[in-house]
Amino acid sequence: MTAHLLSLAASAGHLAAATGPDAHGNRPVNWVALIVVIVLFVVVAVIGFLASRWRTDPSARGLHTLDEWGLGGRGFGTWITWFLLGGDLYTAYTFVAVPAAMWASGAVSGFFAVPYTIVLYPIVFLLMSRLWSVSHRHGYVTPADFVGGRYGSRWLSVAVAVTGIVATMPYIALQLVGIKAVLTVLGLGSNTNPFMADLPLIIAFVVLAAYTYTGGLRAPALIAIVKDILIYIAIIVAIAYLPAHFGGWENIFGAADKKLSATNPATGSPFGAVIPGAASFNAYWTLALGSAMALFMYPHSVTGVLSTKSRNTIRRNAMVLPLYSLMLGFLALLGYVAIKAGTQPIDTNGAINAQLVVPQLFLDSFPSWFSGIALAAIAIGALVPAAIMSIAASNLFTRNIYKDLFKKNATPKQEANVSKLVSLIVKVGALVFVLGMDQSSAINLQLLGGIWILQTFPSIVAGLYTRWFNKWALLAGWAAGILYGTIAAYNVVNPATHAHFGGSIAAFPFTSVPVYIGISAFVINAVIATVVTLVLRAFKVKDTTDSTRPSDYGADENDPKVAAAEQSQPPLDPELDGRGTRVS
């Protein structure tokens, strides 16, 4: 049995060596796969440019308001939202990094993504319909708009906006890391000419920037449909074919167990585990819960939510979005399949780069044309979230920094123009970041970004239910959470490279229980916000006014916006009348 396993692994390894890189990491260009990727990329680019004409009135061409450009006209129904949010949340980096983590160190660092995306949707179901309602009534475009309206505090809304922008930047950069992994295994990465190696990435990003500028949120919403079709085809074929081909799940898990339980020479302990031991239970569930709480604090997820046409669209999506979790689970397991297959993820510098595992597995196991489809799916899967993230970050800048701090009376058209421009700057920034810095710093910053964005949770989520907290208390909690999270993450040292920011797990303060740093920081944040609120209340410090009303939190699409409600005769929407007559 063992001999059989070994010979299988050896033959698979041999196969990989034949098509894969040589010892220096140089590999031949796979022309068939590359051409498939280019053709699909061109198709997507054309769709992206046509998107500005999709569901727009001829009079609204050019998308001259944030509602049109940045939120796609606030009119997406259940299915478009499903694709948009799916494309938004399951990024190229997810497809690349989760299986890579499984391949390198097993369940605790990779498979927690499955419970994470399961508990995510009940949280969305509860919170996001309320955020939608209040945003719909007040015309909020960003989470910081809501915080500003709820607490009447410019400082707090700027803190939320800056946290959102800073946390989103490395997230965009990671999408580029995903595209780069695809380009590397296609043979375009080379250690001889760095400019030529980066050129395809630059071209991809210029095209992305151009259609995001013209089409706004409509572009990623349309492209997400293509992306999902490709991704689902690739995953279904891979899951139907690969496990059987490599001797069934039993053998795959056997090979994974063998590899992961071997001792890592750098640390003296095993590489990981297929089934987590009791010592990592707390890390596992806090990673899952903390990531789920953080995800919908990211501005790009809020953008996706606010672009929907009704309150119930979000709730219906919370029921159907888990389909993606299933896909994510099987993708994660491809990391183990790659262990069994003996995939050699060798980067252009000749070193092992776990990020290349899934692209390489596809290239080794399937005909070139099909690998091309799968690799294109991963690359396009990077373009969708990168576009939404840059739109969300520029909306935050426009609304909560440009308008709130510098130009209070900006017209909707000026807002849209600023946002379009900033979306370009954000993407160029991410590109420079990826070209100029190494991948690990992008990953470290993304890890920090997750911890930081979680610190906006008390301001946003508590605000959806209660006005109990004081704005200064929330600001103090936010600052304490950011400070603790940053220091704690800095103190995590990678045992192999001795670099700081080596992971996101550290002992909970005053205990020896290892948990996700984001959760520890969140607890500190919440405790400080509560204590400071009580203290300020004891001293009878006057709080600012709340411009929202209880009824705003249950409003639906046909309820008038606040501006309309304040007029003595709320004007009836003609479309609304039409439907009314149809119904009665």
Place this chain on the structure above:
Amino acid sequence: MSDPDIPTRGPAKPVPYVIAGILIAIAIIMPLIVPLYAFAEPTLWGMPFFYWYQLLWVFIASGLLGIAYLIMRKEDRRRRQAVRGAGPQAATAQTSAGDGDGANGTGTDTEGDAR
């Protein structure tokens, strides 16, 4: 209408929200209790329990949310009808008119608005 706070919904009955809340809480808490499922056995098609149990929860959580959605939608419609003064008959007619897309969920509200 000098007061801009037009109520969008009538007063809530607690029971539907409590039931929906319990279902949602189960969907959040159960997948996070790791000691319940950190085992290799029993395997399913060679996949350890740890893995297939968590994948199974994708469906269970989705189902729980679906039930919570139906409960809350029913209560939500009743509250909107209450505030708009439409009769309970209209509410029933709307509920049975279909389930599915936004046009339906909003149909109820639209009717109320148009009156």
